[in-house]
Amino acid sequence: MKKNKITIHDISKHLGIDSSTVSRALNDSERVSKKTKTLILNTASEMGYQRNVLASNLRKRVTNTIGVVVPRISRHFFSSVIQGVEETAYQAGYNVLICQSLEQLEREKKIIDTLVANRVDGVLISISMETMDYNHMQGLKNGGIPLVFFDRHCNIPETNNVLIDDFKGGFDATQHLISKGCKNIVHFSGPQELEIYKNRFKGYKEALNKNNIPYRKEYVISSRLMENDGFENAKKLLDSNLEFDSIFSANDVAAIAAIKYLTDKGVKIPDDVAIVGFSNEPISTVINPALTTINQPGFEMGKKATDLLLKHIKNENGLLNSQTIIMDSNLIERQSSKK
Amino acid sequence: MKKNKITIHDISKHLGIDSSTVSRALNDSERVSKKTKTLILNTASEMGYQRNVLASNLRKRVTNTIGVVVPRISRHFFSSVIQGVEETAYQAGYNVLICQSLEQLEREKKIIDTLVANRVDGVLISISMETMDYNHMQGLKNGGIPLVFFDRHCNIPETNNVLIDDFKGGFDATQHLISKGCKNIVHFSGPQELEIYKNRFKGYKEALNKNNIPYRKEYVISSRLMENDGFENAKKLLDSNLEFDSIFSANDVAAIAAIKYLTDKGVKIPDDVAIVGFSNEPISTVINPALTTINQPGFEMGKKATDLLLKHIKNENGLLNSQTIIMDSNLIERQSSKK
DNA sequence: CTGTTAGCGCGTTCAA
DNA sequence: TTGAACGCGCTAACAG
Numbered sequence: 001m002k003k004n005k006i007t008i009h010d011i012s013k014h015l016g017i018d019s020s021t022v023s024r025a026l027n028d029s030e031r032v033s034k035k036t037k038t039l040i041l042n043t044a045s046e047m048g049y050q051r052n053v054l055a056s057n058l059r060k061r062v063t064n065t066i067g068v069v070v071p072r073i074s075r076h077f078f079s080s081v082i083q084g085v086e087e088t089a090y091q092a093g094y095n096v097l098i099c100q101s102l103e104q105l106e107r108e109k110k111i112i113d114t115l116v117a118n119r120v121d122g123v124l125i126s127i128s129m130e131t132m133d134y135n136h137m138q139g140l141k142n143g144g145i146p147l148v149f150f151d152r153h154c155n156i157p158e159t160n161n162v163l164i165d166d167f168k169g170g171f172d173a174t175q176h177l178i179s180k181g182c183k184n185i186v187h188f189s190g191p192q193e194l195e196i197y198k199n200r201f202k203g204y205k206e207a208l209n210k211n212n213i214p215y216r217k218e219y220v221i222s223s224r225l226m227e228n229d230g231f232e233n234a235k236k237l238l239d240s241n242l243e244f245d246s247i248f249s250a251n252d253v254a255a256i257a258a259i260k261y262l263t264d265k266g267v268k269i270p271d272d273v274a275i276v277g278f279s280n281e282p283i284s285t286v287i288n289p290a291l292t293t294i295n296q297p298g299f300e301m302g303k304k305a306t307d308l309l310l311k312h313i314k315n316e317n318g319l320l321n322s323q324t325i326i327m328d329s330n331l332i333e334r335q336s337s338k339k
Numbered sequence: 340m341k342k343n344k345i346t347i348h349d350i351s352k353h354l355g356i357d358s359s360t361v362s363r364a365l366n367d368s369e370r371v372s373k374k375t376k377t378l379i380l381n382t383a384s385e386m387g388y389q390r391n392v393l394a395s396n397l398r399k400r401v402t403n404t405i406g407v408v409v410p411r412i413s414r415h416f417f418s419s420v421i422q423g424v425e426e427t428a429y430q431a432g433y434n435v436l437i438c439q440s441l442e443q444l445e446r447e448k449k450i451i452d453t454l455v456a457n458r459v460d461g462v463l464i465s466i467s468m469e470t471m472d473y474n475h476m477q478g479l480k481n482g483g484i485p486l487v488f489f490d491r492h493c494n495i496p497e498t499n500n501v502l503i504d505d506f507k508g509g510f511d512a513t514q515h516l517i518s519k520g521c522k523n524i525v526h527f528s529g530p531q532e533l534e535i536y537k538n539r540f541k542g543y544k545e546a547l548n549k550n551n552i553p554y555r556k557e558y559v560i561s562s563r564l565m566e567n568d569g570f571e572n573a574k575k576l577l578d579s580n581l582e583f584d585s586i587f588s589a590n591d592v593a594a595i596a597a598i599k600y601l602t603d604k605g606v607k608i609p610d611d612v613a614i615v616g617f618s619n620e621p622i623s624t625v626i627n628p629a630l631t632t633i634n635q636p637g638f639e640m641g642k643k644a645t646d647l648l649l650k651h652i653k654n655e656n657g658l659l660n661s662q663t664i665i666m667d668s669n670l671i672e673r674q675s676s677k678k
Numbered sequence: 679c680t681g682t683t684a685g686c687g688c689g690t691t692c693a694a
Numbered sequence: 695t696t697g698a699a700c701g702c703g704c705t706a707a708c709a710g
Contacts, residue, residue, distance in 0.1 A: 005703090007702095007703055007704080008703070008704070008705095009703080009704095019703090019704085019705095020704095020705075020706090023703095023704065023705060023706095024705090027705085051703090052702085052703050052704070054702090054703080054704090055703035055704040055705090056703075056704055056705075057704090058702090058704075058705095059705045059706080060704085060706090
């Protein structure tokens with residue numbers, strides 16, 4: 001039994017004041033006397049009035065809402081980003097629509113259509129593994145809805161991006177292992193369609209190169225981002241009988257699974273295995289307290305991306321050029337308290 | 340530069356057909372000739388028309404959207420639930436608004452207000468740690484918006500709930516440890532304000548009782564759901580010099596942290612430590628592949644809760660009584676492949 | 679400072 | 695089967 005909501009007209013009739021004045025009062029306009037304003041606000045709350053945001057948005061042609069699209073909300077990096085987005089957005093008076101593509105292009109398409117249909121004011125997106133172009137984002141452009149990519153971007157011109165220096169991350173991780181005396185460094189990589197994994201891989205190669213360690217392609221094991229891939233990675237590694245003294249993994253999901261698999265098989269994992277992709281993930285240090293990780297500043301990235309997006313939203317005349325912000329990841333070397 | 344979206348009126352003028360007919364065609368009404376319908380649909384897509392959902396919803400007084408409120412999207416159990424919710428909702432043609440309270444009552448209040456203001460058709464909620472009553476949910480009632488609690492509910496009558504038999508979970512976990520020969524079972528508990536932790540605790544006590552093992556309150560360490568609490572728990576445990584042969588933890592966050600702390604300190608964790616609260620959490624088995632867990636069917640719970648909510652939404656006359664569904668958790672005993 | 683008027687874009691009457 | 699008219703609830707423009 002849907003109760004009839006009370007509207008500004010109900011308040012209007014009840015008080016004998018025109019609805020437009022009521023509207024102004026409820027919007028805390030300057031052009032209402034303090035007296036009538038408090039009167040209206042009081043009776044509004046007495047009558048249990050709640051603004052119909054739909055109607056308001058329709059009239060204002062603005063929703064004060066931004067959408068954020070991530071592959072999976074359960075991945076720690078992405079939920080950190082979302083937290084940063086929410087904090088920044090809320091402070092600026094914006095709502096946030098959280099959407100997950102589950103790494104599926106089809107879902108990503110639908111999500112974007114829905115966001116456009118709901119007239120969000122802007123969109124933040126980290127593309128799915130299956131996304132190779134941005135045709136499905138045309139709807140945003142047509143609707144004049146600003147778009148900012150973060151972390152996983154489309155490698156196309158004229159876009160706004162907030163990215164991490166993945167080349168440097170890959171380089172630092174590998175360099176760290178080398179300086180620890182490692183020579184046979186296995187690299188677990190991610191889907192090569194994604195720029196981020198390509199760049200981490202490039203960093204890996206460059207570090208080897210700089211240290212005169214030959215690059216051997218059999219030391220690189222690429223995979224999708226599923227837990228099972230980690231098992232497969234580890235299995236391949238063991239079956240190949242490769243001699244290795246360390247691992248640089250460019251993705252956390254597979255890395256965790258791989259470490260589990262190797263541990264199960266009784267293979268000793270070097271304490272200073274490096275993993276990229278954790279973003280302060282508490283789990284990483286649980287698995288191995290001595291693990292060195294390349295931490296990605298998800299929270300800060302969320303804030304920066306939102307800042308950039310809001311600038312675009314508020315600056316609708318298109319004077320703002322497209323722009324790319326590059327952030328640094330941090331190599332965190334932990335000390336185990338174990339002897 | 341916001342481009343002007345094209346509306347049904349644009350199509351109307353372009354074709355010389357009235358906008359009401361266009362509307363009907365776009366809604367696949369029976370009362371439009373096939374010929375004009377296809378004509379309209381074609382030109383609509385040619386002109387790049389996209390329905391303004393705001394206006395549509397305002398007019399229809401229905402949003403085809405449900406809100407789901409969880410404490411944290413990053414917790415594996417909750418993201419599993421969300422996945423179940425999304426699957427069920429999408430199939431039924433509903434959108435899902437994902438919201439996180441971050442365990443804060445204030446945020447929960449604001450979220451609910453926002454959901455009401457946006458006229459969602461229904462709400463699923465797992466309350467925050469700070470939520471003791473349901474006063475702030477009055478807005479939903481006033482708006483006639485159906486509400487279903489899942490997992491963490493308010494202990495009040497006349498509500499719809501989808502819950503897990505936490506008493507049984509606690510009992511099973513403890514019984515498992517006892518049957519393995521454990522006698523000194525430590526219990527890590529959660530915030531006692533939440534029914535679920537109370538019930539798991541009751542199950543623990545009942546299992547001890549049934550097996551003639553005296554309950555000792557110093558074996559129960561309660562905490563909030565933060566990583567740091569896990570460290571504190573473990574520290575308390577070590578400092579107390581209690582003799583213990585196993586742990587039954589009612590919450591995963593603290594458990595993971597505790598296990599890390601103990602491992603760091605060189606304390607051997609028994610292989611069959613039981614943990615409640617994982618919902619197939621892959622991490623649990625990484626930390627300790629032999630870990631026995633009480634798995635919570637998050638995905639299925641999300642589906643059931645959504646089913647129940649949708650029934651209420653479609654049955655607006657209030658004939659449907661409030662109802663509580665209890666689901667079972669599963670004790671999963673894993674075999675380590677380690678010798 | 680307040681009231682009047684006119685839509686935002688759409689869906690649903692009621693006629694024809 | 696189609697069109698005309700109205701209104702969902704709110705806000706912006708213009709008066710006064």
